[in-house]
Amino acid sequence: MKLLPATQIRQADLATIQEQGITSEALMERAALAFTDWLTARQTPAEAGEILLLCGPGNNGGDGLAAARLLHQRSYAVRVLLLPAEKYSADFSLNRQRLPAVPVAELNPAALPPIAPDTLVIDALFGTGLTRPLSGPAAAVVAHLNAAHARVVALDIPSGLLADAPQTADSPVVRARHTVSFELPKLAFLLPQNAEYVGRWHVVPIGLSRPFVAQAAVDMHFIDAALLARRLPRRATFAHKGTYGHALLVAGSYGKMGAAVLAARACLRSGVGLLTVRGPASGYDILQTSVPEAMALPDPAPDFVTELPDLQPYSAVGIGPGLGKEDGPKLVLEKLLREAIVPLVLDADALNLLAENPDLLALLPLDSILTPHPKEFERLAGPARHDYHRLELLREFCQIHRCYTVLKGAYSCLGTPEGTFYFNSTGNPGMATGGSGDVLTGMLTALRAQRLPVLDAALLGLYAHGRAGDLAARHTGEAGLIATDIIAHLGPAFQELTTMEAF
Numbered sequence: 001m002k003l004l005p006a007t008q009i010r011q012a013d014l015a016t017i018q019e020q021g022i023t024s025e026a027l028m029e030r031a032a033l034a035f036t037d038w039l040t041a042r043q044t045p046a047e048a049g050e051i052l053l054l055c056g057p058g059n060n061g062g063d064g065l066a067a068a069r070l071l072h073q074r075s076y077a078v079r080v081l082l083l084p085a086e087k088y089s090a091d092f093s094l095n096r097q098r099l100p101a102v103p104v105a106e107l108n109p110a111a112l113p114p115i116a117p118d119t120l121v122i123d124a125l126f127g128t129g130l131t132r133p134l135s136g137p138a139a140a141v142v143a144h145l146n147a148a149h150a151r152v153v154a155l156d157i158p159s160g161l162l163a164d165a166p167q168t169a170d171s172p173v174v175r176a177r178h179t180v181s182f183e184l185p186k187l188a189f190l191l192p193q194n195a196e197y198v199g200r201w202h203v204v205p206i207g208l209s210r211p212f213v214a215q216a217a218v219d220m221h222f223i224d225a226a227l228l229a230r231r232l233p234r235r236a237t238f239a240h241k242g243t244y245g246h247a248l249l250v251a252g253s254y255g256k257m258g259a260a261v262l263a264a265r266a267c268l269r270s271g272v273g274l275l276t277v278r279g280p281a282s283g284y285d286i287l288q289t290s291v292p293e294a295m296a297l298p299d300p301a302p303d304f305v306t307e308l309p310d311l312q313p314y315s316a317v318g319i320g321p322g323l324g325k326e327d328g329p330k331l332v333l334e335k336l337l338r339e340a341i342v343p344l345v346l347d348a349d350a351l352n353l354l355a356e357n358p359d360l361l362a363l364l365p366l367d368s369i370l371t372p373h374p375k376e377f378e379r380l381a382g383p384a385r386h387d388y389h390r391l392e393l394l395r396e397f398c399q400i401h402r403c404y405t406v407l408k409g410a411y412s413c414l415g416t417p418e419g420t421f422y423f424n425s426t427g428n429p430g431m432a433t434g435g436s437g438d439v440l441t442g443m444l445t446a447l448r449a450q451r452l453p454v455l456d457a458a459l460l461g462l463y464a465h466g467r468a469g470d471l472a473a474r475h476t477g478e479a480g481l482i483a484t485d486i487i488a489h490l491g492p493a494f495q496e497l498t499t500m501e502a503f
Contacts, residue, residue: 001227002213003187003220003423006128006163012183015212027206028059028091031182032066034204035155038180039067039122040074048120050077052150054107054141056125056159057085057092063155064124065095072102080104081113083125083138109137115148123152123174125159128186133171134160142172154179158197163188166388173197183208185222190411190423191387220421223414223463227422231456232497244273245315245449249442250332252279252322254303257286259322259348262435262483264291266442267318269490270461272449276314280304304328308335316343318445320350321438329353337363343448344368347441348376355379364401367417367454369444371406371437395419404458406444408437412466414458422459426466428481430473435483440465443490460497467493 004012017024039048053068055061061083068078080099084106088096115121123145125138134142142160145152152174157163160173164187167173179189179201188194189201221227236243247267252260257279264277264287275294277287280303287296299305306328311317317340323329333353336344337360344365346354351372354360361380372380374390381397384390391413398405398415407413410429414422443465447457471492472485 001184001222001224002216002218003222004184004216004218008216009128012208012212016209019209025091025094028062028066030206031063032070034206035180036067036070038202038204045076048076050079051120051122053078053080053122054125055080056083057088058127058129059089059091060124060127060156062089062092062095064122065092065099067122068102069099072100078102081107083107083141107141109140112141112144115145115150117149119150121145121150121152122155123159123176124155127156128163130162133167139172142174146175152176156182157186161188161194161197166386178202180204182206187220192409193387219419223422223424223459228459228463228497232460234498241273244271245451246274246313247272247445247449248276248278248314248317249445250278250305250317250319252283253324254280254282256322257283259438261286261290262438263318263321263442264294265487266439266490267446268293269487270443270446271494272446278305278309301328305332308332311339314342315451316445316449318345318441320347321441323349325349325352330357334360340365343454345441345444345448347371347437351376351380361401364403366402368403369458370403371408371440373408377407404454406458406462412462414462416455424462424466426463427469428473428478430478430481431469433482436486439483439486464490464493464497467496
């Protein structure tokens with residue numbers, strides 16, 4: 001799924017009107033109907049009570065007026081408050097004329113009416129056409145609405161929020177509990193700094209031009225099933241363990257062997273043919289008993305990895321989980337970066353060692369996959385002023401070092417050397433638990449060991465990791481979810497991806 005910036009969203013609207021031979025008013029009616037269907041499926045007239053619609057002077061306000069009419073037709077109690085303006089859009093004016101006999105009044109910024117906390121409010125003040133922070137009466141209305149703590153549903157986007165650019169910290173933005181977006185999500189929905197405004201977001205289709213969307217040149221995508229179709233090959237009837245690669249995990253240290261175990265189990269559950277784990281001597285018994293399907297290759301040193309084994313047998317190497325940052329692991333990482341001729345996946349302490357020894361970044365092999373959380377990424381690329389700046393840093397980092405970087409979060413973002421971003425659509429807050437990242441490292445190492453193209457491996461790993469977490473949460477709940485639960489559901493998650501392949 002593509003993420004279109006606001007300018008392309010407007011172009012998609014125009015292309016739809018021209019291609020389908022409809023009017024802009026008809027497209028607005030589609031949007032209002034889609035929104036109304038979404039709302040009425042979740043709130044009966046009795047549950048909703050009186051619905052307050054706040055409508056601005058543009059097309060977002062026109063959407064709101066059309067929704068008010070449709071809600072009224074379905075026996076919902078509706079009241080409309082209009083933001084006064086010198087000029088109104090043509091479709092706003094048309095829908096104002098079509099509005100039935102429901103209470104309509106202009107907002108007086110000097111004497112705003114009280115809004116009870118249990119009021120269901122539909123925010124239709126401003127949409128994606130907004131290019132600057134709200135001020136004057138509009139800002140006063142937003143501040144008044146936020147102070148009421150009402151049940152706010154934003155129509156397409158919370159008023160005051162820019163679709164694909166940052167606003168200043170003091171910019172007035174509606175704080176919605178739900179946001180209902182038309183056809184596609186917006187970049188703003190995927191960034192942590194906007195969570196307090198967007199709430200839970202939903203997408204409803206309105207029939208935008210498929211040819212336009214398909215041909216639109218974008219550098220941001222939302223990872224969904226369609227994007228992943230046929231990227232995970234079916235297993236051949238006469239395949240054997242050698243067919244699916246031999247992975248090496250360099251992981252663990254005294255007291256942190258759990259990270260190595262989790263990465264190893266995830267690697268095995270992600271389809272690798274053979275797995276060897278290089279850990280400290282003190283972890284040998286742990287690995288042999290916890291992961292009997294893997295081969296344990298103990299280091300001579302008791303507590304940390306100090307020597308890199310011969311890399312010739314392996315088709316991919318993952319390094320970092322529980323590794324430690326002592327001199328031994330540092331030397332092993334440096335030797336690996338200098339000698340590796342197979343794909344690498346770097347996580348956790350491997351990333352911290354890169355950050356503490358930036359000269360090692362110059363040794364990073366082409367197409368390596370890095371999986372930092374935000375703090376680890378900050379150590380690598382520097383602090384970000386805001387989430388949009390962090391994306392700029394991610395793009396620059398991937399292009400300079402010719403690597404693929406997974407910036408982990410609620411919508412983990414994969415940055416590529418070409419400057420393209422892929423945001424993941426799966427996963428849940430229960431996965432914010434120790435060991436979840438180690439699982440991802442093992443998965444990505446397995447997929448690279450199977451000789452999948454680097455982009456395919458990264459996309460499949462991200463999606464399956466989150467999907468396994470979603471499947472696990474159905475049984476454990478989010479609060480009870482642990483990393484082992486994610487591993488237990490990797491098989492079903494990958495099976496879903498395999499069945500996406502066309503017959």
